[in-house]
Amino acid sequence: MAQEVASNPVEQTGIPVPQEGTAEFEKLNRMAKRAIPLVLIIFIFGILEQQAFGMIFVNIGQQLGAPQYASLITSLPGIILGIVCVVYGSLGDFLSLKKMTFIGIAIFLLGSIIGFAGSSNIWAVIIARMLQSAGGQVPGSVFLVLVSKYITAKNRVIYYGIFSAIFRLSAAVGVLAAGFIMKLDWRWLFLLPLLSVFFLPALAKNLPDEQAKGAKIDGWGFLITGAFAGSVTMFFTNMTLYWFVAIIATLAAFIVYITKAQNPYIRPxxxxxxxxxxxxxxxxxxxxxxxxxxxxxxxxxxxxxxxxxxxxxxxxxxxxxxxxxxxxxxxxxxxxxxxxxxxxxxxxxxxxxxxxxxxxxxxxxxxxxxxxxxxxxxxxxxxxxxxxxxxxxxxxxxxxxxxxxxxxxxxxxxxxxxxxxxxxxxxxxxxxxxxxxxxxxxxxxxxxxxxxxxxxxxxxxxxxxxxxxxxxxxxxx
Missing domain, CATH: 1.20.1250.20 (MFS general substrate transporter like domains)
Known part of the structure; x- marks a missing residue:
């Protein structure tokens, strides 16, 4: 019987999570409690940027002489956000949360630098906001993964509640910050996320660095998922037959893929x-x-x-x-x-x-x-x-x-x-x-x-x- 079990190993579904109460879980629990406030602060920067630019994008378009493209400052980052949410949460089951966070922060800061340096060009601003959305969501996704895996079951609702409260507070502060910064210069908004660098040393010590054994990124699976999420977002942004057909096509492709693929990131x-x-x-x-x-x-x-x-x-x-x-x-x-x-x-x-x-x-x-x-x-x-x-x-x-x-x-x-x-x-x-x-x-x-x-x-x-x-x-x- 032992030989039979050994010859048919259980499929790896993600990074193993120690059982609550074990010494290994307690160690990860302590690390998570130290890391959670830090990733939450960086996530706050992302929400502030999203809400602030969402309030003043019309003003920016007018100042840069391109009012016809102003809405893209919010709509394109919104599409990116809809795509990456599902991808990042899924990657958290397989990849190192430390590597994910540092890559996300790097993309976030790259967008900030491009936005400030290229603030005289509408397309540089749009690209910068897309990068900020793509990178700034990583800390939020990592927060939720940390809580769902490494916080004791009885205390998770407390952390989820704090997450929801911080999201609402950040949105309100973002709107107020936008109104204030417009009296000075909106370009300075892009530099706010640079404060994230001060938290990197502590994050390096406290974020889990485990990766699922033999895990491979399911590129095709994430690509199809992203295409579906993007199609849905675009359809309800601009209701046309083209995007409706895209929803049906990408959904069908997703169903076929997870049914036929050898090791999809998510099983049927x-x-x-x-x-x-x-x-x-x-x-x-x-x-x-x-x-x-x-x-x-x-x-x-x-x-x-x-x-x-x-x-x-x-x-x-x-x-x-x-x-x-x-x-x-x-x-x-x-x-x-x-x-x-x-x-x-x-x-x-x-x-x-x-x-x-x-x-x-x-x-x-x-x-x-x-x-x-x-x-x-x-x-x-x-x-x-x-x-x-x-x-x-x-x-x-x-x-x-x-x-x-x-x-x-x-x-x-x-x-x-x-x-x-x-x-x-x-x-x-x-x-x-x-x-x-x-x-x-x-x-x-x-x-x-x-x-x-x-x-x-x-x-x-x-x-x-x-x-x-x-x-x-x-x-x-």
Whole structure:
């Protein structure tokens, strides 16, 4: 029997993760705790750059005499970001996290240097932002892999909550930084990531350097995955038949590839795992309105209450700050009430928040744009941590990086789909003839109905989770 087992070794699915409680795990746990704050700081720089340039790209295009290309400063890096999220998370299962991080930081800093040196040329700025997006995402992906593999199971939700809070805080600071830096010179934004070099010595000591034995980068698999992610992003950026055909073609190529390839980076069984599949569906439905809320609130402010975007931002920012503050404390609360209660409660508040925004429209701008969104953002604070932790545990620890990557991809895709669906409804004035909400026919009716539908969609994710929760946790690793 021993000879038979030896002649049929188990397929290597990723870097082996020591069992919790062993001396080897404790060593990696200590290293991870020292490395996590450092990679998180560098990730903050990436988010700051993304949000800051996303706010002032029009100004940059005008200053450089190329306003027709200004949108590429955000759209092309956004496409790159959608592609690399799934790739980096998957690579974290096979490759050295130390090497990944240092390569990512090098690309991040290269983009920063090119951007500052070539800031008089629109194409240099665009290329620089693409490099920054490609490199700046690595620390974020490494953070999630470190937590999912080397932090004790009971404490992971705390780290996921901090990650979500830091993301929101960085986005807010990025917007404020952009407004301030425009009074000086936006070119200095490119130099901010250079502060990352001060963290390199400590990262070199504390990032795990293991690599899966005999692991090879599945170039074709990642290329096809990236092509699919890019096609989806482009389709919902510019809806044309060409990109729809590209989605179908790349999806078919992906299915054929992982079925026929000898050693693909992800096996077909990954997607036939019912716990993983239903969790991804819940994430897709739950975050479907995530990219639409701010745009919808802004539209209500502009077209219903007659205020400008600056005033809308000042009303909405309090709900975002609430989510940020709760993100730092939600992990402890989730540990106490459990993931099941947290996910059900989070989706309930998210769906209710969207419905309340609709019903608050007749009661004025403060109720609709400042108070009601707090309910939605309160829910989001308690959704990310437990659902990501749940998703990571639907597979063995050696495969958790791929789950993190696909989670990021699903969130990016569902936000884009939601914006396309609900954005078109709002732009076309759909459902303007009347609403269950006591508002006048016209734009107010359209927005009220869109938010009502959005709330129902999110609540359906809660229903799905309640129905399938036992199956999801029964298969937990």
């Amino acid at each position: 069984e990954f997607f036939t795992n019912p716990a993983f599949a239903i969790t991804m569906i819940i994430i897709f439905v739950g975050y479907f309105f995530s990219y639409t809320l701010n745009a919808g609130v802004n539209a209500i402010g502009l077209n219903v209450f007659g205020i400008d975007s600056a005033e809308v931002s000042m009303l909405l920012i309090w709900s975002i700050l609430l989510a940020c503050v709760l993100g730092f404390s939600c992990g402890t609360i989730i540990k106490r009430i459990g993931r099941t209660a947290a996910i059900i409660g989070a989706l309930g508040f998210m769906g209710l928040g969207l419905i309340l925004i609709a019903w608050a429209i007749p009661h004025g701008k403060i109720a609709a744009l400042a108070l009601a969104p707090c309910v939605y953002y309160f829910g989001t604070s308690f959704f990310y941590s437990p659902i990501v932790d749940t998703a990571a545990k639907t597979v063995p620890a050696e495969e958790a990086g791929r789950v993190m990557g696909f989670n990021d991809l699903v969130q990016a895709i569902t936000g884009s789909v939601g914006v396309a669906v609900f954005g078109n409804l709002m732009a076309n004035g759909a459902m303007a003839s009347g609403s269950p909400v006591p508002v006048e026919a016209g734009e107010a009716s359209t927005y009220a109905n869109v938010f009502l539908i959005g709330g129902i969609v999110v609540l359906s994710a809660m229903v799905l989770f309640i129905i399938f929760r036992k199956m999801i946790y029964r298969r937990e690793y």
